[in-house]
Amino acid sequence: MNLNNIKTTVLAALAAAFLCASASAQAPVPDAAASDPARMGWMQGSPPSPDKLIRWSDGSFYKFPQLRWSFSNWAQFMPTTNVWRGDGPVARLPKAEKPGLADIRFRPMGSSDETTVGAALDANYSDSIVVLHKGRIVYERYWGVTTPHSMHIAMSVTKSVIGTLAATLIAEGKLDPKAKVTHYIPELQDSGYADATVQDVLDMTSGIRFSEAYAEPKAEIWTYVRAGGITPRPPGYSGPTNFYDYAKTVEKANEPGSTYAYQTVNSDVAGWIVRRVSGKTVGDLLSERVWSKLGAERDAVIAVDSAGNEFAGGGLNLTTRDLARFGEMMRLGGRYNGQTLVPKAAIDEIRRGGNREVFDTPANANLKGWSYRDMWWIAHDDHGTFMARGVHGQAIYVDPKAEVVIARFASHPAASNSAADPVMLPLYRAVADELMRGK
Amino acid sequence: MNLNNIKTTVLAALAAAFLCASASAQAPVPDAAASDPARMGWMQGSPPSPDKLIRWSDGSFYKFPQLRWSFSNWAQFMPTTNVWRGDGPVARLPKAEKPGLADIRFRPMGSSDETTVGAALDANYSDSIVVLHKGRIVYERYWGVTTPHSMHIAMSVTKSVIGTLAATLIAEGKLDPKAKVTHYIPELQDSGYADATVQDVLDMTSGIRFSEAYAEPKAEIWTYVRAGGITPRPPGYSGPTNFYDYAKTVEKANEPGSTYAYQTVNSDVAGWIVRRVSGKTVGDLLSERVWSKLGAERDAVIAVDSAGNEFAGGGLNLTTRDLARFGEMMRLGGRYNGQTLVPKAAIDEIRRGGNREVFDTPANANLKGWSYRDMWWIAHDDHGTFMARGVHGQAIYVDPKAEVVIARFASHPAASNSAADPVMLPLYRAVADELMRGK
Numbered sequence: 025m026n027l028n029n030i031k032t033t034v035l036a037a038l039a040a041a042f043l044c045a046s047a048s049a050q051a052p053v054p055d056a057a058a059s060d061p062a063r064m065g066w067m068q069g070s071p072p073s074p075d076k077l078i079r080w081s082d083g084s085f086y087k088f089p090q091l092r093w094s095f096s097n098w099a100q101f102m103p104t105t106n107v108w109r110g111d112g113p114v115a116r117l118p119k120a121e122k123p124g125l126a127d128i129r130f131r132p133m134g135s136s137d138e139t140t141v142g143a144a145l146d147a148n149y150s151d152s153i154v155v156l157h158k159g160r161i162v163y164e165r166y167w168g169v170t171t172p173h174s175m176h177i178a179m180s181v182t183k184s185v186i187g188t189l190a191a192t193l194i195a196e197g198k199l200d201p202k203a204k205v206t207h208y209i210p211e212l213q214d215s216g217y218a219d220a221t222v223q224d225v226l227d228m229t230s231g232i233r234f235s236e237a238y239a240e241p242k243a244e245i246w247t248y249v250r251a252g253g254i255t256p257r258p259p260g261y262s263g264p265t266n267f268y269d270y271a272k273t274v275e276k277a278n279e280p281g282s283t284y285a286y287q288t289v290n291s292d293v294a295g296w297i298v299r300r301v302s303g304k305t306v307g308d309l310l311s312e313r314v315w316s317k318l319g320a321e322r323d324a325v326i327a328v329d330s331a332g333n334e335f336a337g338g339g340l341n342l343t344t345r346d347l348a349r350f351g352e353m354m355r356l357g358g359r360y361n362g363q364t365l366v367p368k369a370a371i372d373e374i375r376r377g378g379n380r381e382v383f384d385t386p387a388n389a390n391l392k393g394w395s396y397r398d399m400w401w402i403a404h405d406d407h408g409t410f411m412a413r414g415v416h417g418q419a420i421y422v423d424p425k426a427e428v429v430i431a432r433f434a435s436h437p438a439a440s441n442s443a444a445d446p447v448m449l450p451l452y453r454a455v456a457d458e459l460m461r462g463k
Numbered sequence: 464m465n466l467n468n469i470k471t472t473v474l475a476a477l478a479a480a481f482l483c484a485s486a487s488a489q490a491p492v493p494d495a496a497a498s499d500p501a502r503m504g505w506m507q508g509s510p511p512s513p514d515k516l517i518r519w520s521d522g523s524f525y526k527f528p529q530l531r532w533s534f535s536n537w538a539q540f541m542p543t544t545n546v547w548r549g550d551g552p553v554a555r556l557p558k559a560e561k562p563g564l565a566d567i568r569f570r571p572m573g574s575s576d577e578t579t580v581g582a583a584l585d586a587n588y589s590d591s592i593v594v595l596h597k598g599r600i601v602y603e604r605y606w607g608v609t610t611p612h613s614m615h616i617a618m619s620v621t622k623s624v625i626g627t628l629a630a631t632l633i634a635e636g637k638l639d640p641k642a643k644v645t646h647y648i649p650e651l652q653d654s655g656y657a658d659a660t661v662q663d664v665l666d667m668t669s670g671i672r673f674s675e676a677y678a679e680p681k682a683e684i685w686t687y688v689r690a691g692g693i694t695p696r697p698p699g700y701s702g703p704t705n706f707y708d709y710a711k712t713v714e715k716a717n718e719p720g721s722t723y724a725y726q727t728v729n730s731d732v733a734g735w736i737v738r739r740v741s742g743k744t745v746g747d748l749l750s751e752r753v754w755s756k757l758g759a760e761r762d763a764v765i766a767v768d769s770a771g772n773e774f775a776g777g778g779l780n781l782t783t784r785d786l787a788r789f790g791e792m793m794r795l796g797g798r799y800n801g802q803t804l805v806p807k808a809a810i811d812e813i814r815r816g817g818n819r820e821v822f823d824t825p826a827n828a829n830l831k832g833w834s835y836r837d838m839w840w841i842a843h844d845d846h847g848t849f850m851a852r853g854v855h856g857q858a859i860y861v862d863p864k865a866e867v868v869i870a871r872f873a874s875h876p877a878a879s880n881s882a883a884d885p886v887m888l889p890l891y892r893a894v895a896d897e898l899m900r901g902k
Contacts, residue, residue, distance in 0.1 A: 070738035071707050071770055080542070081704070081769050099764070100544050100771055103519070105536075108612055111760065114550070173547055259698075265520070268510050299509035321550065323762070328539055330520050331510055 053437045056149045059089035061168040061435075066093035081256055092435040095151065095416070096174040098341050099325050102253065105307040105334060107315045107324035115319020115361040117345060120160040122459075130454035133390065133446035144451050148417065148444050149436040151176060152344040156352055156429040157459045166344075168435075175325060175341040176433040179414025182326070182340035183291040185350070187399025189298050189309060190226055191370035199301050201226070208297045211268070216276035222297060224280040225290045226398045227378040233277035234287040238439055244274075248289055252329040266331035267292040284382040284396065288337035291399060295336025306334040318353065319361040320346045338414065348431035351412075351420040355429050370398075375410055375424075377402035390445040407456065415439040421452040426460035492876045495588045498528035500607040500874075505532035520695055531874040534855070535590065535613040537780050538764050541692065544746040544773060546754045546763035546781075554758020554800040556784060559599040561898075569893035572829065572885035583890050587883050588856065588875040590615060591783040595791055595868040596898045605783075607874075614764060614780040615872040618853025621765070621779035622730040624789070626838025628737050628748060629665055630809035638740050640665070647736045650707070655715035661736060663719040664729045665837045666817040672716035673726040677878055683713075687728055691768040705770035706731040723821040723835065727776035730838060734775025745773040757792065758800040759785045777853065787870035790851075790859040794868050809837075814849055816841035829884040846895065854878040860891040865899035 057063075065076050072078075078090045080101040085094040094101060126142030145153060151170040155163035170176055178185075193199035199208075201223040206213050208222070216232040217225070224230045235243035249255045251263055251270035264270040271293050277283075295306050302309045307326050315324060324346065327339030342350075349360070354374075358366035378397035388394065395402050403409035407425035412418075417434025430452050436444050496502075504515050511517075517529045519540040524533040533540060565581030584592060590609040594602035609615055617624075632638035638647075640662040645652050647661070655671040656664070663669045674682035688694045690702060690709035703709040710732050716722075734745050741748045746765050754763060763785065766778030781789075788799065797805035817836035827833065834841050842848035846864035851857075856873025869891050875883050 067771055070735065070742070070744075071705070071772055077770060079769055079771075097544075099538065100542050100767055102542055103539050104543070105539050106614070111553075111612070173550070175545070266510070296509065303509070305509075325538070330518055331516060332506055332518075332539055333510055 054089055056147055056167075059092055059149070059437075061089065061092035061096075063168075064089060064093075066090060066169075067097075083256060086255065088435075088437040091416070092149070092151070093169055095177050095433070095435045096168075096170045098177045098327065099175070102327050103330075104325040104339075104341070105305065105328050105332070106311075107307050107326060107340075108311040109318070109320040109323045110311070110316030112316070112319060114321050115349060117154075117156065117348065118160045119164075120157070120162055121164070122162045125155065125163045125455060125458070128454050128458050130450050132450055135446070139447070141451055141455060144447050148447055149434050150417070151433040151435055153430065153432045154344050154348040155455060155459075156348050156431075158427045159352055161345075161348075162459065163455075164344075170344075170433060172345060173322060173343060175322065175343060177327075177338070177414075177418075178340040178342060178347065178412075178433075179338045179416060179418045180288070180291075181347070181412040181414040181418045181420060182336060182338050183288075183294075183399040183414075184412030184420070185310065185314075185340055186291055186295050186298060186306065186336045187226055187374070188354070188366055188370065189302075189306070189313065190222070190294055191374055191398045192313060192366050193298065193301055194222075195367040195370040195373065199297065205230075205293065205297065208300050209293070211272060212293070215272050216274045217271070217293060219276070220280040225293050225297070227284075228286055228290055228396050229281050229284050229379065229382060230287070230290050230293075231276055231278040231280040231283060232285075232287060232289070233275045234285070234289055236286055236288060245288065252292075252333075252335055254327070254335065266329040267333050267335065267337075268296055268331070271296070281379075282382070284379065284385060284388075286387065286396075291337040292333070292335070294399065295334055298336075305332075306336060314350070314353075314365050317361060317363045317365050318346065318349050320349060322346065344431050344433055347420060347433070348429055351422050351429035351431055354410075354420070355422045355424055355427070374398045374400050375402060375408065377404055380404065387442070390442055390449065407453075409453075409456075413441055415441065417441065417444055417448070419448070419452075421456075423452075423456040423460075426456035428456040428459050430455065493528055495586055495606075498531055498588070498876075500528065500531035500535075502607075503528060503531075505529060505608075506536075522695060525694065527874075527876040530855070531588070531590070532608055534616050534872070534874045535607075535609045537616045537766065538614070541766050543764040543778075543780070544744065544767050544771070545750075546746050546765060546779075547750040548757070548759040548762045549750070549755030551755070551758060553760050554788060556593075556595065556787065557599045558603075559596070559601055560603070561601045564594065564602045564894060564897070567893050567897050569889050571889055574885070578886075580890055580894060583886050587886055588873050590872040590874055592869065592871045593783050593787040594894060594898075595787050595870075597866045598791055600784075600787075601898065602894075603783075609783075609872060611784065612761060612782060614761065614782060616766075616777070616853075616857075617779040617781060617786065617851075617872075618777045618855060618857045619727070619730075620786070620851040620853040620857045620859060621775060621777050622727075622733075622838040622853075623851030623859070624749065624753075624779055625730055625734050625737060625745065625775045626665055626813070627793070627805055627809065628741075628745070628752065629661070629733055630813055630837045631752065631805050632737065632740055633661075634806040634809035634812065638736065644669075644732065644736065647739050648732070650711060651732070654711050655713045656710070656732060658715070659719040664732050664736070666723075667725055667729055667835050668720050668723050668818065668821060669726070669729050669732075670715055670717040670719040670722060671724075671726060671728070672714045673724070673728055675725055675727060684727065691731075691772075691774055693766070693774065705768040706772050706774065706776075707735055707770070710735070720818075721821070723818065723824060723827075725826065725835075730776040731772070731774070733838065734773055737775075744771075745775060753789070753792075753804050756800060756802045756804050757785065757788050759788060761785060783870050783872055786859060786872070787868055790861050790868035790870055793849075793859070794861045794863055794866070813837045813839050814841060814847065816843055819843065826881070829881055829888065846892075848892075848895075852880055854880065856880065856883055856887070858887070858891075860895075862891075862895040862899075865895035867895040867898050869894065
């Protein structure tokens with residue numbers, strides 16, 4: 025990592041830290057131990073006292089440190105639709121624990137000092153982690169209010185799940201990635217999506233104007249989350265009242281395919297396409313294709329907007345072990361629990377990756393050489409690593425060569441993963457390397 | 464049934480019909496087949512067209528016939544908390560189907576003509592029914608959009624579940640039914656609950672002023688549902704924003720114990736007491752005591768208000784088979800699936816019933832000789848029948864002598880069960896009689 029990259033990383037971390045509530049811009053952000061949501065007693069009491077109460081309506085559910093509680097109790101704040109696990113047995117994840125894994129030493133990017141996996145997980149506001157090696161749980165830990173049966177919000181890991189459904193429909197010949205978005209969704213004819221293809225949407229190269237800079241109050245992301253009902257609307261609000269109506273208002277900024285920009289609304293358009301092509305809601309399709317065959321421990325739930333449209337950009341909630349099962353299914357090329365859940369061709373296509381040139385932007389300074397494809401992050405490294413990633417530290421890390429899958433939920437004060445990537449990416453790799461070495 | 468009772472029944476049915484949206488006061492209410500929610504195509508399409516869309520914000524989710532869809536998709540309209548089923552196996556309900564059950568003939572109250580069980584279930588907007596005889600499923604049917612794995616809202620059947628938790632804490636000596644409500648909830652000292660005992664609250668004899676006349680726009684029930692966030696609030700709303708804050712505003716109308724009045728807020732106060740005494744949320748306590756031992760097929764969910772307080776008056780959602788399992792557990796005196804879920808003393812106390820004299824009101828004209836105890840309805844008949852009952856037709860019917868449990872969900876256009884009781888009560892009894900005769 026050269027000096028420029030370090031500077032970018034530091035700037036990104038600062039920008040990310042700024043995302044926290046204005047209060048925390050004045051006061052230092054409490055560390056992981058001090059912000060432990062169980063220790064802080066959020067929502068304890070019958071009813072909780074005002075200083076322990078977390079609400080959607082006053083926005084406290086998404087403020088730090090309250091979000092450390094909210095992320096494991098998301099359905100309590102907004103409407104959700106259910107992703108049924110079916111009535112088959114749970115797919116066992118055999119335990120072969122290696123407690124020594126916490127002692128693995130590694131060096132974060134841009135740091136001259138080593139740290140340990142255990143210390144770094146503690147410090148980076150982890151809520152849970154499950155590490156699978158050859159399908160067996162070698163390491164599993166929970167922090168704060170997150171338990172093995174907690175459903176934690178997956179944030180943008182949701183995108184990768186939607187992308188997998190889209191890739192499945194493509195592999196089955198039901199969805200043409202080269203077709204215009206408007207071939208499936210004519211409602212977007214007058215929007216910035218008019219010239220984009222399905223693949224542009226899936227690869228975040230749609231060319232729309234949509235700033236995801238959380239620190240700018242006028243960024244499109246804020247209009248978007250208000251439209252979807254993720255955050256409260258100001259009095260007299262007269263804008264769009266669901267994700268799809270919002271997508272119709274998006275403008276064009278660049279030629280599709282020419283630039284990469286991480287824009288959450290693309291995922292909702294992907295979800296819209298998946299619904300239109302399959303004739304099912306995202307929740308029902310996900311249950312039918314994946315959840316009912318995955319041997320999941322629990323149902324998943326997806327936050328919905330006021331028209332019942334799934335929040336495909338970030339609304340999936342599921343247990344950590346089920347997140348690991350999903351990752352393991354991806355590692356195994358779509359075959360898991362004795363069934364084919366996703367065609368191998370779809371996963372091969374995802375792993376082939378996207379356009380690395382357009383991906384190489386300042387925002388991706390920690391991800392040199394990576395690309396984005398079908399809503400997955402592809403490392404193009406010597407292990408064939410690929411990831412699903414969500415703000416505040418949510419992740420599936422799949423290392424096919426090391427036969428390792430890491431599922432992690434977190435509630436980092438910074439939304440952008442650029443804050444913790446310099447630690448977490450080397451950590452994931454160090455774990456995979458160690459397991460591959462058979463230690 | 465004498466002439467007076469018939470008149471009361473007709474009046475009640477008319478009043479109940481008036482509850483439907485004003486549109487339906489002008490147009491005839493569509494019958495069960497015409498209002499079948501699958502046939503009507505609610506929420507079909509990607510996204511649904513405006514005429515097929517059901518929303519919380521415009522109140523359509525609780526209008527007839529839309530509610531026929533909403534009742535099986537409640538979590539999509541409001542925040543919920545989860546009641547975890549634990550990770551044990553599902554308690555099998557062996558099948559011993561008797562399809563002939565649909566052909567049983569019976570005579571509704573006040574009618575000179577007989578009808579059949581099948582025809583009456585069809586006509587009365589049934590969504591699902593499971594009939595258990597000696598623990599085996601002898602009859603099971605689903606209508607419209609309700610499936611064996613659908614979670615349907617239980618409405619006031621929720622009250623009986625909360626009442627069972629309270630009765631459990633009483634039987635365990637942790638809650639004193641003779642103590643004042645304010646002994647546990649001092650916050651209600653200045654409210655109409657000041658003189659009421661815990662038992663008064665559980666038996667709907669608290670003496671508070673609270674009209675549940677849905678047809679009167681100024682009835683307290685409307686302030687209550689707005690406070691709890693069950694229905695949208697008008698612009699500029701400045702009243703209470705959760706159930707417990709609402710309860711503090713309730714006034715006294717009568718001496719506690721002297722009158723019976725079915726007042727939903729009593730159930731929320733019961734829920735509040737249960738939380739305060741157990742130190743757990745209703746959802747967690749219900750999971751710990753019942754759901755994790757019941758061998759439930761699915762988790763349940765409970766609607767919560769904006770402060771995370773469970774809607775103890777009506778917010779439980781669960782599958783029909785799990786509703787039947789709960790009823791079977793009650794029939795068996797609290798022992799089910801190899802464990803004791805509820806102390807037998809608690810169920811004995813419930814079945815002993817409440818004050819039959821105060822219960823004998825015009826509103827209870829269809830329930831002559833019955834009483835209300837610990838949020839359950841006790842028939843005091845020759846079979847020892849007792850019921851959990853919710854608006855629009857939700858029911859658990861427990862007939863200990865016939866060893867029969869009937870779990871039913873419905874979406875009748877009339878909220879008040881007085882509309883359908885003249886058919887449904889004789890129907891339940893006819894089914895129990897037939898099964899007891901071994902046919």
